[in-house]
Amino acid sequence: MDSVISYSLIEKINSPEDLKKIPLKQLPEVCKQYRHFLIESVSKTGGHLGASLGALELTVALHYVMDSPKDKICWDVGHQAYVHKMITGRRSRMNTLRQKGGLSGFPSHFESEHDPFIVGHACTAISQALGLAVARDLAGGNENIVAMVGDGALTGGLSFEALNNAGHLGKRMLIILNDNKMSISKNVGAISKYLNRVITNPLYNRVRDEAQKQLRRFPRLRKLADYGLESFKHLLVPGLLFEELGFRYFGPTNGHDVIELVKTLKKIMKLNNACLLHVMTEKGKGCVFAEKDEERLHGVAPFNLKTGEKITAPAEFSVEDEITYTQAFGKAIIKLAEEDKRVVAITAAMPSGTGLSEFAERFPDRFFDVGIAEQHAVTFAGALAKQGFKPICAIYSSFLQRSHDQIIHDVALQRLNVVLCLDRAGLVGSDGATHNGIFDFSYLGHIPNMVIAAPKDDVELYHMMKLGIEASDVFAIRYPRATVSAKIKSPTKLFDIGEGEMIREGKDVAILAIGTMIEQALDAAERLSKEGIEAAVCNMRFVKPLDEKLILEIIKKIRCVYTIEEHVLAGGFGAKVLEFFERKGIEGIHVKRFALPNEFIEQGNRDVLFSEFGLSGEKVAKAMMEDMRLVGEIERGRV
Numbered sequence: 347m348d349s350v351i352s353y354s355l356i357e358k359i360n361s362p363e364d365l366k367k368i369p370l371k372q373l374p375e376v377c378k379q380y381r382h383f384l385i386e387s388v389s390k391t392g393g394h395l396g397a398s399l400g401a402l403e404l405t406v407a408l409h410y411v412m413d414s415p416k417d418k419i420c421w422d423v424g425h426q427a428y429v430h431k432m433i434t435g436r437r438s439r440m441n442t443l444r445q446k447g448g449l450s451g452f453p454s455h456f457e458s459e460h461d462p463f464i465v466g467h468a469c470t471a472i473s474q475a476l477g478l479a480v481a482r483d484l485a486g487g488n489e490n491i492v493a494m495v496g497d498g499a500l501t502g503g504l505s506f507e508a509l510n511n512a513g514h515l516g517k518r519m520l521i522i523l524n525d526n527k528m529s530i531s532k533n534v535g536a537i538s539k540y541l542n543r544v545i546t547n548p549l550y551n552r553v554r555d556e557a558q559k560q561l562r563r564f565p566r567l568r569k570l571a572d573y574g575l576e577s578f579k580h581l582l583v584p585g586l587l588f589e590e591l592g593f594r595y596f597g598p599t600n601g602h603d604v605i606e607l608v609k610t611l612k613k614i615m616k617l618n619n620a621c622l623l624h625v626m627t628e629k630g631k632g633c634v635f636a637e638k639d640e641e642r643l644h645g646v647a648p649f650n651l652k653t654g655e656k657i658t659a660p661a662e663f664s665v666e667d668e669i670t671y672t673q674a675f676g677k678a679i680i681k682l683a684e685e686d687k688r689v690v691a692i693t694a695a696m697p698s699g700t701g702l703s704e705f706a707e708r709f710p711d712r713f714f715d716v717g718i719a720e721q722h723a724v725t726f727a728g729a730l731a732k733q734g735f736k737p738i739c740a741i742y743s744s745f746l747q748r749s750h751d752q753i754i755h756d757v758a759l760q761r762l763n764v765v766l767c768l769d770r771a772g773l774v775g776s777d778g779a780t781h782n783g784i785f786d787f788s789y790l791g792h793i794p795n796m797v798i799a800a801p802k803d804d805v806e807l808y809h810m811m812k813l814g815i816e817a818s819d820v821f822a823i824r825y826p827r828a829t830v831s832a833k834i835k836s837p838t839k840l841f842d843i844g845e846g847e848m849i850r851e852g853k854d855v856a857i858l859a860i861g862t863m864i865e866q867a868l869d870a871a872e873r874l875s876k877e878g879i880e881a882a883v884c885n886m887r888f889v890k891p892l893d894e895k896l897i898l899e900i901i902k903k904i905r906c907v908y909t910i911e912e913h914v915l916a917g918g919f920g921a922k923v924l925e926f927f928e929r930k931g932i933e934g935i936h937v938k939r940f941a942l943p944n945e946f947i948e949q950g951n952r953d954v955l956f957s958e959f960g961l962s963g964e965k966v967a968k969a970m971m972e973d974m975r976l977v978g979e980i981e982r983g984r985v
Contacts, residue, residue, distance in 0.1 A: 347520055351378070351379060351382045351408055352380075353379050353382075353383060353448065353613075354771065355368060355372065355375060355376050356376060356379045356380055356381055356383060356432070356437065357528070358403075358503070359376075359433060359546065360434055360438070360621065361434065361584040362409040362410075362412070362413070362414050362434065362460075363431060364919040365406070365409050365410055365433055366410060367550075370410075370605060370608060371605070373406060373407075373410065373604045373605060373608065373720075374405060374604055374605065375967070376604075377402055377403050377406055377604050380406065380429050380432060381399065381402055381404060381441070381631075381632045381811070383398065383432070383437070383440075383445045383954035384398060384402070384428055384432075384822075385399070385632070385633050385681050385971045387440040387441065387443070388443070389535050390441065390620045391440070391441065391442075391443045391444060391948055392444065392489040392776065393412045393425075393428070393443050393444055393451055393523075393776075394425030394426075394428070394451060395425035395428075395630070395633065396431055396629045396630035396633075397423075397425045397496070397629060398425065398426050398427065398428035398755040399629070399630050399631045399632055399633055400426065400524070400601070400627040400628055400629040400630060400631050401426040401427075401429070401494070401524055401627065402429050402602075402631065402632075402968065403601060403602045403603070403604040403607060403627075404435065404450070404522065404524060404601055404607060404625060404627065405408065405426075405427070405429040405430050406429065406604055407435070407596060407604050407607035407608045407611055408492060408494070408522075408609050408611065409433045409434075411608055411612055411615060412490055412492065412615075413489075413490070414460045414660065415435065415459040415460045416489050417489050417490040417492070418462045418478050418489065418490075418491050418492065419460075419462070419492050420452050420463065420465075420470075420471040420472075420474045420475045420478070420491070420492065420493045420494065420904060421452075421461075421465045421471060421494050422463055422465065422468060422469065422470055422471030422472070422493060422494060422496060422505075422741065423452075423465055423467065423468040423470075423496065423499065424451075424453040424464075424465035424466060425451065425452065426496065426524065427452070427453050427461075427465075428440075428443075428454070428492070430460070431449065431453075432731065433888050434458055434460035434461075435458070435460075436449060436457075436458065442780070443546070444776035444949055445776070445778070445949070445950075446948070446949060446950035446951065448590065448949075449915070449948075450464075450778060450902065450948070450949065451606055451776065451777060451778065451949070452464065452465050452466045452778075452780055453465045453754075455483075456614065456889075457954055458491045461521065462474065462478065462651050463778075464780065465779075466777070466779070466780020466781060467745065467748075467780060468496070468498065468502055468655075468718045469492040469502030469503075469504040469505045469718060469744070470504065471494065471495050471499070471506070471521075472493045472495060472505055472509060472512060472521060473505075473508040473511075473724055474493070475491050475492065475493035475502060475512075475519050475521070476508055476511060476512045476515065476519065477865065478491045478513070478519075479491045479516075479517040479518065479708050479743045480517060481778055483517060483518075483924075485602070489630060490518075490520070490615055491518075491519040492519070492520045492521075493519070493520070493521045493522065494522050494523060494524060495521055495522065495523055495524060496524050496526070497523060497524065497525040497526065497696060498717065498718055499718060500523075501695070501716070501717030501718045501719050502718045503563065503719060503721055503722065508709050509521075509591050510591065510595075511635075512592070512593075513588075513591035513592025513593055513620060513622075513771075514592060516592060516619065516620050517620055518617075518618050518619065518620070518723060519621070519867050519982075520614060520615070520621045520622070520623060520707050521593070521619055521620075521621070521622045521623070522622075522623050522625060523597075523622060523623065523625065523678075524625055524627055525598065525601075525622045525624060525625060525626050525627065526626075526627045526628060526629040542963070546667045552596075553686040558701035566906060573936050575667060588622045588624075590623070592620060592926070593619075593620050593621060594617065594619045594620070594621045594622070595621075595622050595624065596614060596621065596622070596623045597611065597622075597623055597624030597625060597626075598624040598625065599623070599625055599626070600624035600625075600626060601626050601627035601628075602628070602629060602631060603985070610623065610879075611623075614794070628749050657947070658785055668829040668830055668831075668832060669804050669825075669829065669830055670828065670829050670830070671769070671801075671804070671807065671825035671826060671828060671829075671830060672699075672701040672769055672825075672827070672829075673701055674701075674803075674804035674807050674808070674823070674830065675700070675701045675704060675740065675767055675769070675807060675811075676700075676701030676703075676704055676705065677804075678804075678807060678808040678811050679701075679702070679705055679738055679740075679811065680704060680705055680708060680709075680732050681738075681808070682738075682811060682812065682815060682979065683705065683708070683712065686736060686815065687712075688734060688735045688736045688815075689712065689736045689738065689815060690712045690713070690714065690730060690735050690736065690737050690738070691705050691706075691709070691712065691713050691714070691738050691740065692715075692716065692723050692726065692727050692735075692737055692740070693715050693716070693723070693741065694713045694715075694716055694718055694719055694739045694741055694745065694939050695715060695717050695718045695719075695737070696714075696740070696742065696745075696769075697713075697715050698741045699742070699769070699807060699886075700740035700742075700767070700769050701740070701742070701769070702740055705812070714726070718742055720745050720746060720748040720749040721748055721749045721751075721752050723739055723741065723749065724739060724749040724752040724753055724756060724757060724764070724766075725752045725756040725757075726756070726759040727739050727764045728756045728760060728762045730766050731762040732760070732762055733756075734767070736763070736815040737764050737765070737905070738764075738765040738767060738811070738814070738815070739764060739765065739766050740767045741766070741767070741768065741769070741934050742768070742769050742770040742781070742783065743768040743769070743770055743771040743772075743783025743785075743786045743824060744770065744774075744781050744782065744783050744785075746766065746768055746786070747785065747789060750789055751952050752782070753790070753793065753820065754793055757820045758793045758794060758796060758819065758820050758919045761795065761818065761819055762814070762819075762820065763814075763817055763818055763820070763821070763894075764820050764821070765814035765817075765820075765821050765822075765823070766820065766821070766822040766823070767811070767822075767823050768786055768822060768823065768824040768825070769825065769827070770783045770827045771783040771784075771786055771800075771824035771825055771826055771861075771912070772784060772824075772826040772827075772828075772861075772862055772912035772913070772952075773826075773912065773918070773942075773947065773952045773956075773982070774826075775827065775949065775951060775953075776949045776950075777949065778947070778949030778950075779946040779947060779948050779949075782946075782947055783789050783824070783826075784912070784913050784914050784947065785913070785914060785917075785940055786798075786822070786824050786913070786918055787889050787913045787917060787918045787919055787922075788822075788913075788914065788917030788918065789917075790890075791889060791890055791918075791922065792917070793820070795816060795819040795820070796821075796822065796890060797814075797819065797820070797821045797822065797843055797844075797878050797888070797890060797891070798822045798824070798888065798889040798890040799814075799822065799823045799824075799825070799861070799887060799888050800815075800824050800825065800860045800861025800887065800888075800889065801823065801861060801886075801887070801888070802862075802864040802885055803830045803834055803835045804830050805835070806887065807823065807825060809840065810887075811825050813842070813843055817843065824861065825861065825862075826861075826912065826952075828862065828952065831856060833865050834865045834868065836879070837958055841887065843888065843891065844888050844891035844892065844893055845888070845893055845894045845896075846884055846885055846886040846887045846888065847884065847885050847887070848882060848883075848884050848885075848896070849864070849868070849872055849883050849884065850868060850881070850882060850883035851880075851882055852871065852880040852881040852882035852883070852904075853880050853882075853904070854874075854878075854880045854881060854904070854906070855874075855879065855881045855882070855904060855905065855906045855907070855908060855970065855974065856881065856882040856883075856884065856885075856900045856901075856904045856906070856907050856908070857870065857871060857881055857882065857883045857884065857887065857908045857909075857910060857966075858884045858886050858897070858900075858907060858908070858909045858910070858919075858923060859884065859885060859909075859910045859911075860885075860889060860909075860910070860911050860919045861911070861912065862885070862912045863910040863911055863912055863940075863961070864883070864885050864892065865963075866910060866956065866961055866962060866963045866966060867883045867910055867963075867966070868883055868964075869962075869963025869967075870881050870910075870962070870963045870964075870967040870970065871967075873939055873963060873967035874936035874962075874963065874970065877971060879970075879971070879974070881970075882900065882904060884896060884900065886919070889918075890917045890922065892923065892926055894926060894930075897923070897926065900970055901932070901935055903935060905934060905935055906936045906974065906977065907923070907935055907936065907937050908936075908937075908938050908939075908940060908966075908970055908973075909936075909937070909938075909939045910939075910940040910941070910961065910966060911939075911940070911941050911942075912942070912961065913941055913942060914941060914942045914943065914945075915939060915941040915942070915943065915944055916944045918939075918941050919941075920937075920939030920940075920941055923937065923939075924937060924939075934976055938969075938970075938973050940960060940961060940966055940969070941961075942959050942961070943959060947959075
């Protein structure tokens with residue numbers, strides 16, 4: 347990357363219309379300036395750099411040819427859309443990317459009219475583009491509709507459902523297959539191998555090169571010969587699959603030749619067909635640090651432009667001599683696999699993100715990365731469990747939402763023992779609303795025989811995993827994108843499923859806390875103690891089943907109970923406590939729940955969000971004192 351570069355061209359671009367004013371021959375320089383600006387910008391904010399670098403020329407070419415926002419680009423997934431944000435008037439705000447109150451790290455129609463949808467999860471674009479194309483035709487419109495799809499998204503079932511329907515309907519739309527052989531980590535599976543044939547089949551490439559060389563001598567025959575080459579290509583390369591599904595297939599073509607991309611797109615846009623353009627790109631293109639990075643700089647913290655080294659780690663990972671929950675999971679599953687040969691690990695395109703990279707190296711025959719296919723991951727795990735294996739599925743909480751029916755029908759209903767390890771449960775910080783794992787107690791809690799656990803530290807996490815593989819039903823463990831706090835680590839006695847513990851005695855009020863909220867509960871208790879109020883704190887460990895015995899013992903002495911959780915109010919831990927009191931017919935207990943509001947929460951520092959939504963120790967203690975004052979007034983008949 348050049349040490350000094352002028353931004354003279356991109357400084358003039360505040361809309362797609364501004365981009366179109368630039369002569370075609372200058373587009374390579376526009377791309378060069380955007381590439382430099384993007385690397386420089388993300389080096390300060392952090393973000394998903396590799397995907398946007400890979401899609402850079404494609405993005406410029408699309409906006410040069412299309413007429414956004416009338417024409418629509420559906421992104422799959424949205425982390426490749428940073429240059430799209432810049433072209434559509436948001437370049438000056440890139441310094442706020444993924445910051446509280448700043449630009450989202452993903453497209454968002456709340457942010458710009460150029461973003462048709464919010465896109466933080468994969469496999470959605472083809473379905474959305476088809477819906478827009480059908481709506482256009484029903485309304486008598488003429489706009490162009492494009493789905494910009496990463497090849498990793500083709501491992502998801504939703505993409506194939508949409509391809510099947512789109513090919514059948516034959517609506518005028520374009521799918522661009524951005525093929526970089528990666529999603530986050532390297533792509534896996536038969537689809538990836540199928541797409542890669544195009545660059546590994548020497549016969550096709552040799553015949554095509556020789557034919558094109560000879561055709562230069564006979565221009566009049568070129569059109570007929572091109573048709574023959576196109577037919578020959580379908581015998582050898584991926585076009586056959588898409589043609590059979592009903593698409594006009596074009597490519598593969600170089601995704602970093604912006605001028606050729608513009609010419610190709612202009613020709614395709616004139617066709618009245620469902621078309622697919624297969625484009626070969628390089629994730630992290632133009633950044634030397636990407637070549638050394640396992641994920642090609644998929645998601646990066648702020649870094650030094652000259653060395654590529656991180657300037658600062660995210661706050662939740664900055665404490666020395668502490669372990670993240672993800673690292674703790676990685677160590678625990680290796681230990682369990684060493685002890686039991688039936689233990690297998692499953693993830694959905696996230697081996698490094700879920701802490702399974704070392705497991706994959708140690709036990710390659712017992713590690714399964716199924717690609718972006720969470721539904722398949724769960725049903726696949728259920729079948730392994732049926733045959734006596736001990737499958738552990740490590741999937742982000744917000745991604746596991748996709749597999750809700752599979753958890754119910756293919757695992758829980760079958761009474762199969764699958765351990766679901768939900769990473770990124772709770773607030774995730776800069777990834778925001780699309781990735782916050784704040785609904786899992788709700789979407790898992792209603793399932794019969796389901797066990798739901800939340801560890802306070804790495805020791806509890808290991809023991810819960812051990813309980814999980816020995817259980818008779820589906821067993822879910824949720825933990826955050828955070829380090830294990832030194833303030834809550836303590837020697838842990840062995841415990842059974844559904845067994846909590848009293849970790850602080852108190853006679854006035856009781857705080858029932860789950861998982862990550864133990865630290866906040868203890869902080870609140872300390873603050874209350876200074877005000878002369880002694881609060882008991884319970885580490886409940888399990889949302890389902892609750893430790894009913896412990897709760898009953900508490901309310902014999904304490905009639906004022908507070909629950910606290912890193913989850914929305916609806917269907918959460920506190921709701922389970924209320925349901926328990928109702929089921930047992932227990933009256934006269936004052937209960938107040940501390941939880942996140944039932945809304946989608948945008949990006950922001952986790953501790954700041956705790957304070958904003960009343961979950962910090964300070965805010966909890968203050969709210970408890972106000973609530974106790976109000977309860978006292980009510981009891982004395984003053985309210």
